[in-house]
Amino acid sequence: MRVALVSESFLPQVNGVTNTVRHVVDRLVATGHQALVVAPGPGPDHYGPTPVVRVRSATLPGYRSFALGLPDRRVGTALAGFRPDLVHLASPVSLGACGLRAARRLGVPALAVYQTDLAGFAHRYGVPVGGLLDAWVGGLHRRADRTLVPSAASRAQLAALGVGGLHLWGRGVELALFDPRHRSDDLHARWAAGPGTGERVVVGYVGRLAAEKNLHRLAEVSRIPGVDVVVVGDGPLRHRLERLLPAATFTGMLRGPELARAFTSLDVFVHPGEDETFCQTVQEAQASGVPVVAAGAGGPLDLVEHLVTGLLYDPADPRSLRRSVARLAGDPLLRRSLGRAGRAAVQGRTWEALVDRLVTEHYLPLARPSVPAGPVRPRRAA
Structure with a gap:
């Protein structure tokens, strides 16, 4: 099968959309399929053996590291040259709209994967365009042949916008990679260096440092007696958070084994964000055997069974987050129980199994055979 993935984000940007596309491509190639990625530039023009066609992009004010794809004729040209059996639209917005139009012109089915709550993000950034964004995203998904959603909350959100299927x-x-065996007692000891003589508990956040993650609430966590805060990641809020949390440890962006070691060396993982469509870092913490505290809203509702595989705090209660973290900080037996149950809950959720299911349950029922095509020669964005 020939699959063209039109993605709003790809390497070198690191985020949930990029990581999902990367794992999909890895498995497609490993199982004998052919893939093409179309993504905003600049960036590498190949991902392993897979061509990456780079199109025009612009940076966002206040978030210079994020490239926003712009309408570009190269999308249609790349798809026409590749002649896909199916077009996979990864978190479609502006570039995804181009991919959808190109798929329609070619008579090729388009599958859309919803992954980003743009209206929620706009609200967090104080931009009053949530209604317009919802209308745009809803319209894109209504025109796609099939839409995949990551959680029950996302399904309800899109259904309310009139999206079916x-x-x-x-x-x-x-x-x-994310395994309790990678825990480092030395790393934990370096992080647990706060004042006092009692046992210190290391509470950490892992992810992008951006407004939609509600990271200002880590200040509440930092005031819990006996707790040391670690922040893993980077983003536009880093300097502000460093001023807000002067005693916290900021590691910057970590990847691969370093990231896995950081995850499993925490005592508690906390994610304050309320607008997550899925929340991949919750799964990674659970796989690492680390108990989770997450918002009782959005994607975490599907991932965390309260008091079984983690704790869900009430976003409407201003004291709930602190109470939840303090409860775990003071109860090592509960931490151990939730960590073990969280690890057990994610067994079987491998990327290989997820992508195989994507192919058999969604790609194959939609795909249409195509004629062979020559190699795609990607061009960099101007």
């Missing part, structure tokens, strides 16, 4: 498709987790 919704199918639940979650995310995989790298169980060999």
Whole structure:
């Protein structure tokens, strides 16, 4: 099968959309399929053996590291040259709209994967365009042949926008990478260096440092006696958070084994965000055997069973987050129980299994055979 993935984000940007596309391409290639990625530039023009066609992009004010794809004729040209059996639209917005139009011109089915709550993000950034964004995103997904959503909350959100044909498709987790065996007592000891003589508890956040993650609430966590805060990641809020949390440890962006070691060396993982369509880092913490505290809203509702595989705090209660973290900080037996149950809950959620299911349950029922095509020669964005 020939699959063209039109993605709003790809390497070198690192985020949930990029990681999902990367794992989909890895598995497609490993199982004998051919893939093409169309993504905003600049960036590498190949991902392994897979061509990456780079199109025009612009940076967002206040978030210079994020490239927003712009309408570009190269999308249609690339798809016409590749002659896909199916077009996969990864978190479609502006570039996804171009991909959808190109798929329609070619008579090729388009599958859309919903992944980003743009209206929620706009609200967090104080931009009053949520209604317009919902209308745009809803219109894109209504025109796609099928839409995949990562959680029950996302399904309800799109259904309210009049989108039908919704199918639940979650995310995989790298169980060999995120494993409790990678815990480093030395790293934990360096982080647990706060004042006092009692046992210190290391509470950490992992992810992008951006407004939609509600990271200002880590200040509440930092005031819990006996707790040391670690922040793993980077983003536009880093300097502000460093001023807000002067005693916290900021590691910057970590990847691969370093990231896995950081995850499993935490005592508690906390994610304050309320607008997550899925929340992949919750799964990664669970795979690492680390108890989770997450918002009782959005994607975490599908991932965390309260008091079984983690704790869900009430976003409407201003004291709930602190109470939840303090409860775990003071109860090592509960931490151990939730960590073990969280690890057990994600067994079987490998990327290989998730992508195989994507192919058999969604790609194959939609795909149409195509004639052979020559190699795609990607061009960099101007």
